[in-house]
Amino acid sequence: MKKATSNIKNPLPLSSRLIAWTNRGFVHFTLLILGLVWLTPSLGLLITSLRSRADIAQSGWWMSIFEWNFNIQNYVEVLNNSDLPPPGFKENFINSIIITVPSTIIPIFFAALTAYAIVFTKLRIRNFLYLLIIALMVVPLQVTWFPVLGMYKAFDITGSWFGIWIAHSAYGSCFAVFLLRNFFIGIPEEIIESAKLDCNNHFQIFTRIVLPLSLPAIASLAIFQFVWVWNDIMNAVVFLQNPEKYPLTVGVQRLLSHYQNEWHLLAAGAWLTMLVPLIIFFALQRYFIRGVTAGAVKG
């Protein structure tokens, strides 16, 4: 709207200038309120996580400005907590990493191969496959859980790391193919044609030409899939069924059902799960936003 206000440069009667001024004040005010509404919930929990149990019981977090008594004791306590049946929060954290890393790499590798075949080969079913993937992206995962568990029982992989990796790989691959296919389509045909002179097969073209060219897209995708798996709770609950392998999200949910109103622990626990995604968000904001916007349809 910068251009829209440019006509105010000409000297205008005082009344119009007053209206413009109030309008702008109103805009700033609206944005301030919305910003506060969006910031306050997580900020309140962050402040709470740094206050002692006694302080929390005595006054709301907004009063802590006057007391200024913060420490990280709650984080230490929640990490070393022994009230709950094992695993502790530390193990949850390690589990989250064990679950997330392979669940990010596997689907992206397979999806890149598939997207390559859809875009750069004359495969007869390539349009059908792409449309199938578009349709499957919308299918709610809840509908598939029980039959997949039946299959896991037959192969005896319920509660294994392999089981959760492959489930996340499958559920993530639709969106991964979708995103990479849309990126590959922008690679000029001539590059591939000339690559065919130097490379013996498609796999060489894929690894030497297409992959290096699509690093930005793969970065966005990897960040999106990583955060998605890291934040997932339902697939972990359904497919792991083993507290020792539960990730951080389930850890927080266990805290919640065990402690109800022990806000000093709940706040610290919740912030520990948010740590990794938030670091990724602020460090790689551009890639992250691109991935999330492209991934709007997934879930």
Next chain:
Amino acid sequence: MRSKFNWEAWVFILPTCLLLLAFLVWPTMQTIYYSFFKGNFLDPTVEFFGLGHYDRLLTGDRQFLRINKWPPSGALINTIVWIIFLPTLTVIFGLVIAVLADGKKYETFIKSIIFVPMAISATAASVIFRFVYNNDPETGALNALLVFLLPEFEPVSWLGRKTMANFAVIFAAVWIWTGLAMTILSAAYKALPQEIIEAAIIDGATQWQRFWRLVLPMLSIPITFLVVVMIINALKMIDLVYVMTMGGPRGGTRVIGFSIYVEMFANGKIGYGSAIGAILLILVLPIILYQLRQTKKQL
């Protein structure tokens, strides 16, 4: 040479195809099949039940659909409320912020604040909002604010009242997803052709007229996209409900996506849960067809 290339393409798509078949296509069909049976975990097809589950869901299950008493309630009604409010509120908030913040000095700053909730897990968001909604005005920020503004105000247990809880969960979802709407609408807004808007200014159109008659119609494509995405999110909703309320109080926050999980995994009624899944599939079918039509246009 040619045949070798094609052979390679099939290998490229094979892993993804297997994953899609095993985790999405086949399980979805099995769920539909199981919905015609009574069964349990060990044997989902104990006894053929025809359309019995569907009959019970639509006429005899107060947790799913209750229309003989005003106001109507149940998971289906709650989901419809989600479908109405989630797209509307995210698009309105997203549009307001995208348009008002455009060109301001603090544009990047406020956009980061609005977008950050997209990075955190539904689990963390649930803890955050259980804290905000806490009925003790010394803890819960919302009650504290209302008590501060209206001294007569009686603190409300937002997640404890059947009439209120569904909206309370929906607002948490709005908090999460407005960032997505804002980002997409802001990108579209910045890409609008400036000449047309300038021409309107020269013709003497006021800011309101420009917004309603020019900007809004030109943003109809991203808005439609967002509405579709948010409807999908509403239909698939499970994790916020799972962590924040477990469907309570008295079924007040049950949605279809959550009912499937409860009936199957908590109550062990595989056939019944599958029938809810099949109803959910019927609800997403129009969206799938719409997406396919949109994609076919671009092929």
